[in-house]
Structure formats: structure tokens, C-alpha cells
């Protein structure tokens with residue numbers, strides 16, 4: 053019998069992260085649902101059912117020690133890892149006024165700490181387990197706002213953090229694809245979550261589907277790409 057696949061999802065207390073967990077559970081995967089606070093992870097896990105295949109964990113991605121502890125917990129519970137979804141993200145820009153003349157560099161720094169360095173910390177912690185079984189999928193949940201070729205002004209901190217996250221995807225791909233890692237960036241589109249707001253064009257289920265696509269790729273699947281709805285988009 054094929055052993056059960058296992059995913060880790062960061063920032064899964066709500067929004068796209070929690071929905072990604074729900075869809076992976078629906079495919080029969082086991083999931084480590086991680087959230088900045090353990091209580092939020094436990095509450096989100098309780099809302100999804102399937103307790104036998106869910107491991108709620110506290111993981112603030114700005115804390116490398118927590119990332120390493122989470123990796124130890126996943127190894128102890130499941131003994132394998134097939135996908136890491138770096139979903140945790142923040143927008144700290146002033147929505148109405150964050151230009152190169154007005155943005156606070158400290159806000160840029162804080163945004164990078166979660167959106168970019170958070171993904172790096174989680175990748176460093178979980179890669180050994182991911183590569184141990186011959187590879188797997190690493191998904192960086194990015195944004196079209198980080199596309200360099202289609203870059204617009206405003207939202208400086210968020211845009212820079214996602215452009216750098218996309219670069220991290222390429223670096224991870226180059227370093228580890230030969231060992232079986234498929235590393236991809238995914239833009240979920242503009243999604244009705246707390247971040248996207250009620251005016252967004254897409255339901256959370258649609259946005260998460262493109263993340264789940266990348267998290268469940270098999271051997272020979274694409275790597276080193278930037279995707280929306282399973283289709284390549286411009287870097």
C-alpha cells in the first residue's frame with residue numbers, strides 16, 4: 053500500500069493556509085497545520101475534522117528555533133515529509149501610501165522577516181526531512197505583485213518581499229532539484245481572505261487549489277517555476 057503523503061503548511065490559522073490544509077486532507081494526505089500560535093493551530097485543526105491525520109503545531113516563522121522544533125515534531129509523528137507550503141504572509145504597507153518616497157524601511161525589514169526570511173527558515177528546518185525520502189514539493193506562496201517583469205509602483209515592502217521570495221524559489225530549485233525537490237512559486241490570485249478583503253475576485257477554494265496543485269506534484273513535475281492555477285506566469 054502506498055504510504056500516506058504528509059504536508060506542512062505555515063500560516064494555517066485562517067485564509068489560504070487553512071483552506072490548503074482542508075483540500076490536502078480531502079485528498080487523503082496527513083497535514084501538520086502550523087500557525088503563529090498553538091491555540092490558533094489547534095482551533096483551525098478542530099474546524100477541519102480528520103484529527104487522526106492532523107498535527108497542529110505552533111510555528112511563528114520569524115523564529116528559527118520554532119521552525120526546527122516543528123520539524124522534529126513532524127519527523128516524530130509522521131517520519132516523512134512530502135510537501136512544505138510556505139504560506140505565512142503579511143502586508144504591513146500603508147495601503148493608501150507606500151511608495152518609494154513614503155515607505156518606512158523598517159516596515160520593509162519587518163515584512164521580509166515573515167514573507168521572505170520566514171520561508172527561508174522553514175525551508176532550512178524542513179528540507180532534510182523532505183529530501184530524506186527522495187524529494188518532494190516546496191511551495192512558496194507568492195504574488196503577482198512580486199513579478200519583476202510586471203512590477204508596478206506602491207506597496208513597496210510587500211512587492212520587494214515577494215520578488216525576493218521568488219528568487220528564493222529559483223535558488224532552492226537550483227540547489228536541490230537534482231535530489232528530487234520540486235520548488236515552485238504560486239500566486240493564488242486576488243482572494244477573499246482577511247488579506248485580500250471582501251472586494252477580491254476569487255473564493256478561497258479557488259486560490260488554494262493552485263497551491264494544492266503545486267504541493268501534490270509527482271516525480272518529473274515542474275520545478276523552478278511561477279504558477280497561477282497550474283499555469284506558468286511571468287517572473
Ligand SMILES: NC(=O)c1ccc[n+]([C@@H]2O[C@H](COP(=O)([O-])OP(=O)(O)OC[C@H]3O[C@@H](n4cnc5c(N)ncnc54)[C@H](OP(=O)(O)O)[C@@H]3O)[C@@H](O)[C@H]2O)c1
Nearest residue numbers: 063065067068088112113140141195242243245246247248
Ligand atoms: N489574499 C490574496 O489576495 C493573496 C494574493 C496573493 C498572495 N497571497 C499570499 O497568500 C498567503 C496567505 O494569505 P491570506 O490571503 O490567506 O492572508 P491572511 O488571511 O491574512 O492569513 C495570513 C496567515 O499568515 C499567518 N502569519 C502571519 N505572520 C506569521 C508569522 N510570523 N508566523 C506564522 N504565521 C504568520 C497569519 O497568522 P495569524 O492568524 O497569527 O495572524 C495567517 O494565518 C500570503 O503569503 C499572501 O501574501 C494572498
